[in-house]
Amino acid sequence: ETGVTQTPRHLVMGMTNKKSLKCEQHLGHNAMYWYKQSAKKPLELMFVYNFKEQTENNSVPSRFSPECPNSSHLFLHLHTLQPEDSALYLCASSQPRTSGGADEQFFGPGTRLTVL
């Protein structure tokens, strides 16, 4: 496997279910990101992890719970979601710059989530 992979690619869940999205990067990067793309809306940042530490939470509801056990893996745990949470969830990774600032981000293919 190369690049950034995400599983599952498609997920349908009920509002009372608990599920997890998985992201894995094979690029040796130390920063990972979760983004959300809802229909008719721009992509929006959810979380940023840098060297396994969460550095940004973009006011995301607590029903979304991220986990970063190491620099190669990122999870998004989902529970009691709402239909409006249906969206494409994208993971990305990058190599942080010691001088600061964003570096090129590499995106996974996304998980298309439908909440019934």
Add this chain to the structure above:
Amino acid sequence: KNEVEQSPQNLTAQEGEFITINCSYSVGISALHWLQQHPGGGIVSLFMLSSGKKKHGRLIATINIQEKHSSLHITASHPRDSAVYICAVGQYSGGGADGLTFGKGTHLIIQP
């Protein structure tokens, strides 16, 4: 929080035409990214700019830091260039891992 504006939102052109997509942002950034998204959702990074101009094949990206404006140009456009082009900006956060703020995207269709 940065505001990112893209124009046009939709663009249909004939094969061979020169294409320009514009992006403006409201506050200082660490870098500006141009991304391409094909149907099905996959996103590819085309350019990352902090100053000047970059060129990859038929694609050219420019940025004017003082005016907070960037343009993406496609020369000799081809139907395979049909996609959504997204402008995104990163802001210094001190840690080197900056989440991006995105524009709404430009849906480009190149007709044969």
